Amino acid sequence: METPLSNHALIDSFEKANSAILKIKECQSQSEVDALMRSLLPFFGLESYVFVSLKREDPTEESCRFFIGCAPEWCQMYNARKWFAIDPSIQYALRNTSPMLGSAIKPESPGQMEMLSTAVEYGFRSGMVIPVHGGVKARIGLLYLGSSRPAPKVEPQLLRSKNLLRAVALELYEWWNATIQAEAIYGLRFNELDLQLLRMEYEGLTTAEAARELGLSQSQINNRFRRINAKLKVGSKKFAVEKAIELGVLRV
Amino acid sequence: MKPTKQPIRKLLAQVSKVVAKETLNFRVYREHSGFLCERELIQRDGSRYTQALSFEEIGKLERFLRSDPHYPAIKKEAEKLIDILEPEVIDGNTTLQSRAD
Numbered sequence: 001m002e003t004p005l006s007n008h009a010l011i012d013s014f015e016k017a018n019s020a021i022l023k024i025k026e027c028q029s030q031s032e033v034d035a036l037m038r039s040l041l042p043f044f045g046l047e048s049y050v051f052v053s054l055k056r057e058d059p060t061e062e063s064c065r066f067f068i069g070c071a072p073e074w075c076q077m078y079n080a081r082k083w084f085a086i087d088p089s090i091q092y093a094l095r096n097t098s099p100m101l102g103s104a105i106k107p108e109s110p111g112q113m114e115m116l117s118t119a120v121e122y123g124f125r126s127g128m129v130i131p132v133h134g135g136v137k138a139r140i141g142l143l144y145l146g147s148s149r150p151a152p153k154v155e156p157q158l159l160r161s162k163n164l165l166r167a168v169a170l171e172l173y174e175w176w177n178a179t180i181q182a183e184a185i186y187g188l189r190f191n192e193l194d195l196q197l198l199r200m201e202y203e204g205l206t207t208a209e210a211a212r213e214l215g216l217s218q219s220q221i222n223n224r225f226r227r228i229n230a231k232l233k234v235g236s237k238k239f240a241v242e243k244a245i246e247l248g249v250l251r252v
Numbered sequence: 253m254k255p256t257k258q259p260i261r262k263l264l265a266q267v268s269k270v271v272a273k274e275t276l277n278f279r280v281y282r283e284h285s286g287f288l289c290e291r292e293l294i295q296r297d298g299s300r301y302t303q304a305l306s307f308e309e310i311g312k313l314e315r316f317l318r319s320d321p322h323y324p325a326i327k328k329e330a331e332k333l334i335d336i337l338e339p340e341v342i343d344g345n346t347t348l349q350s351r352a353d
Contacts, residue, residue: 028260031286034306066303072316075303079293080321 011043017164024171030067033175037069040168041145044161045154048123048146050075051172053139053180054090055246067176070146074122083115093131093142099162099169102127103151119146126151128158130169134177135252141173180248188231190249197224198250202241260284265336267329271322278330280313280337287341289313291320310334310341 011017020040027033037049048070055064064084068075084090088105103126107113119125124146132141145165147154158165185195193214200210211218225237232243244250261281268277275294280287283306291303307313317323317330 029283029285030288030304031283031306031308035285064301068303068305068316072305072312073319075305076316076319076321079301079303 011040014161014164017043017161018167021164021167021171024168024175027175030179033067033172034069037168037172044145044165045149045157046127046145046147048127048144050144051169051176052090052142052144053173053176054142055139065176065180067172070124071122074119074124077118077122078115081115083111086111087115088112089129089142089144092129093140097131097133099128099130099166101151101155101158102129102146103155105129123148125149126154128155128162128165130166132169132173134173138251139177139180139248141169141176143169143172177248177251181251184247184249188247188249190228190231193224194228195249197221197228198241198244201225201237202245202250202252261288264340265333267326267333269322269326269329271325276320276322276326278317278326278333280333282340287313287337289316291316308341310338313337313341 011020017040020036023036024033027036041047041049050070051067053065053067066075078084086109088107089100092100092105102124105116107116124144125148127144127146130143130145132143134140143165145158196214197210200213205213207218207221210216211221214221225240229235229237229240232240232247234240234243241250245252261283264280264282264287266277266279268275270276273296277290277292277294279290279292281290286306286308289305289307291305293301295301305312305316307316314334317326317333320326320330323330
């Protein structure tokens with residue numbers, strides 16, 4: 001099998017890095033995104049990354065998706081030790097939008113200290129964390145970037161490249177959300193009308209208004225919603241919208 | 253908003269096991285340019301926690317499976333997964349030789 005990395009030219013300039021970042025949205029698979037990220041990271045003096053997508057209202061590990069671009073053992077250990085509940089980077093990301101250097105993250109408990117010192121063993125000795133926020137009810141993204149080299153050797157370049165790294169996080173966030181949405185829509189066999197009806201319900205249109213807008217009868221709208229509700233395993237249009245948002249089908 | 257196409261990928265193998273009243277699913281896909289392993293933990297209240305690992309060599313997948321906190325409970329299933337996938341995954345241009353790191 002052709003190695004995906006061989007498809008990516010050496011990135012040795014800001015222009016090439018920017019060009020690579022813009023290609024993230026064109027990736028057709030997670031493995032393609034991963035290959036692109038691995039070709040991009042060395043330009044910034046980095047070796048590892050993890051991208052997390054989590055729910056704003058429920059920032060516990062139960063609502064998380066992790067895209068692993070580091071030693072696989074690290075994520076397994078992070079999960080097993082439930083470090084998500086105490087991770088200072090997650091706590092930072094829930095309330096902030098600016099990138100933060102790893103050296104600026106100060107542990108405030110023995111548990112956090114243990115977590116951060118273990119992270120060093122798995123390639124996160126220095127680096128940066130970059131939150132990404134979408135709409136009010138949207139999922140939050142958090143990009144962890146790591147290097148095994150000490151902070152003074154890595155972080156000055158990260159600061160100079162902050163805006164470009166922020167663009168990486170934004171592109172990953174958009175790609176990840178689109179992927180979650182596509183999977184959910186495909187899995188539920190929703191068509192364009194289903195999505196339109198959910199959007200209209202979210203925006204507060206009545207059945208009569210939606211029917212007028214779409215050129216359908218009210219009973220056609222209601223029948224359609226019965227099928228939508230059945231697919232989402234809910235009992236009402238209101239809950240259908242909530243479930244659709246939760247699953248990523250409806251992005252708000 | 254138009255329905256988007258599902259990412260192109262083919263399910264190669266999956267295992268599922270109930271461990272400590274939680275459901276642990278591993279699914280491995282062949283994608284456009286590599287392989288993807290999803291580890292999904294479904295907790296008792298229905299909440300889901302997913303890790304997605306891209307890999308090109310079987311050794312990376314083995315490391316992921318063996319470092320799973322529930323590995324002792326899923327060892328048999330994990331080994332079966334590797335047996336199914338090994339012929340599908342090529343390390344560079346050569347067929348894999350040995351497994352263990």
